[in-house]
Amino acid sequence: MIRVNNIDKQFEKEQILRDVTFHVHKGSIYGLLGSNGAGKTTLMRMIAGILKQSNGTIRVEDQNVFENKDIKGRMIFLPDNPYFFAQYSTRQMANFYRDMYPNWDEERYQKLKQVFDLDENKKLSRFSKGMQRQASFWISLSAMPDVFVLDEPFDGLDAVMRKKIKHLIIQDVAEREMTVLISSHNLREVEDLCDHIGILHKGEVLMEKELDDLKADVHKVQVAFTDEQPLPAELDIVYQEKRGSVHLLIVRGKEADISAIMKQHNPVVYDRLALTLEEIFIYEMGGAGYAIENILV
Numbered sequence: 001m002i003r004v005n006n007i008d009k010q011f012e013k014e015q016i017l018r019d020v021t022f023h024v025h026k027g028s029i030y031g032l033l034g035s036n037g038a039g040k041t042t043l044m045r046m047i048a049g050i051l052k053q054s055n056g057t058i059r060v061e062d063q064n065v066f067e068n069k070d071i072k073g074r075m076i077f078l079p080d081n082p083y084f085f086a087q088y089s090t091r092q093m094a095n096f097y098r099d100m101y102p103n104w105d106e107e108r109y110q111k112l113k114q115v116f117d118l119d120e121n122k123k124l125s126r127f128s129k130g131m132q133r134q135a136s137f138w139i140s141l142s143a144m145p146d147v148f149v150l151d152e153p154f155d156g157l158d159a160v161m162r163k164k165i166k167h168l169i170i171q172d173v174a175e176r177e178m179t180v181l182i183s184s185h186n187l188r189e190v191e192d193l194c195d196h197i198g199i200l201h202k203g204e205v206l207m208e209k210e211l212d213d214l215k216a217d218v219h220k221v222q223v224a225f226t227d228e229q230p231l232p233a234e235l236d237i238v239y240q241e242k243r244g245s246v247h248l249l250i251v252r253g254k255e256a257d258i259s260a261i262m263k264q265h266n267p268v269v270y271d272r273l274a275l276t277l278e279e280i281f282i283y284e285m286g287g288a289g290y291a292i293e294n295i296l297v
Contacts, residue, residue, distance in 0.1 A: 001026040001179045002047060002147065007056035009042055009203075016042050017203045020056070024196070027177035029169070031194035031211075033187065033281055038200040040183045041080065041151055047181065048077035048149050060147060073102050075147040080155065082136040084124045090135045091120040094142065101143040109142035115164055130156040137165050141172065148172075150182040154189050166193060191277040199281065211277070218280055219255055223247050223262055224269035232261050238283050250275070250283050 002024035009017040017039045024030040034040045045051045047058055049065040049072050057064065060071050084093055098104040113120065116138045118127070124135055133156045140148070148169070154162045170193070172178040184190050190197075191211070198208035218238070223231075224246045231237065236252040246269060251258050255272065262270050 001028070001061060002030075002181065003057070003059045003062075004043075004047065005057045005059075007043070007046065007058065008054045009039070009046065009051070010054045015203060017053075020200070020203070020205055022198050022205055022208050024179060024181055026179050027173055028196055029173060029180040029182065029194045030196045030198065031190040032181060032183040032198050032200060033190065034183075034200035035202075037202075039203045040200055043200070044077065044079075044149050044151050044181065044183060048072075048075060050077065073100070074145060075149065076101075076140045076143055076145040077149040078136055078140055078151065078153055080152040082132055084132070084135075086125065087123060089121050089123055090118060090138065093124065093135070094120070094139050097139050097143050101145070103144035103146075105142055105144050108144070109138070112138050112142060112168075115168070128156075130158065130161070133157055134161060134165075137168070141168055144172075144176075146178060148178055148180045150180065150184075152184055153182060154184065154186060162189065169193065187278040187281055188276070197277070214280060215275060217252060217254070218275060218283075219251050219253070219258055220273040220275040220279065221249050221251060221258065221262070222269065222271050222273060223249065223267045225265065225267050229265065232265055234261050250279065 004023070005021050007017055007020040008015070020043065032040055032043070042051065046053050047060075047065065049068065052066045059065070060075065063071050065071050065075075085096070088096075094109055098106070116134045118131060118135055118138070124132055127135060133153075137153075154165070157165065166189075169178075169180060173180060180193075182190060182193065195211055196208065197211050197214060199206040231240070231247060231249070235249075235258065237249055238252055239250040241248045259270075
């Protein structure tokens with residue numbers, strides 16, 4: 001669905017992105033993660049056809065995106081700070097989208113009115129940040145996009161509204177194979193939604209993988225031995241921390257192999273703990289030289 005191949009982007013003499021390549025399959029929810037200043041927003045603006053890459057290709061359904069009216073009519077980019085026309089109400093903004101997007105569904109717009117419970121005739125400029133974000137989702141989802149590109153989409157929303165919106169997104173993915181690219185610093189939110197993850201750092205793709213595969217290859221364990229014996233050298237230890245006699249570790253490898261190695265050394269304590277996407281992100285960034293401290297909580 002979305003194919004980004006060997007993208008470079010420069011602003012004057014500053015290199016923002018270099019040789020970025022990744023693919024987002026149709027009906028997938030792809031989480032784009034990265035450190036501050038990694039180039040995520042620039043990349044998303046290029047995928048949405050707002051900016052043009054310096055080198056490389058960006059194709060959606062095997063078509064170039066930039067200045068492609070057909071593709072843009074089936075794609076919506078929801079930026080970190082949603083833009084509305086001055087003095088427009090939600091209804092007036094919806095009318096504009098209805099004229100711009102061929103798949104606009106007025107029936108759905110009316111149904112979603114019950115979900116968001118906003119005054120559609122009130123000027124958007126008079127809404128709070130969270131209410132403006134709700135209005136953005138209301139209008140965007142009514143346009144029935146085939147591709148939904150989201151930059152920090154849940155900022156300003158309360159917990160109940162976040163849950164409602166995530167349900168709507170998942171519903172569209174399941175029922176009509178909407179493709180979603182989402183960037184967020186709230187990794188717990190991303191973890192709830194995404195099936196694929198890509199990490200961008202200093203303008204380059206650090207890694208990308210299916211989320212299930214990523215979690216299958218990295219494990220968080222705690223282990224203690226009766227004496228001060230060293231940790232088994234066979235382990236591929238990414239990070240370690242010692243609290244009293246207990247070692248807290250993040251280890252690469254298959255769970256069965258790690259367990260077999262540990263048991264050979266007769267630990268008095270050995271437990272596998274839940275590993276979050278946030279911790280995976282932090283150790284990957286640490287491997288790339290990004291400062292990390294106390295990631296095991």
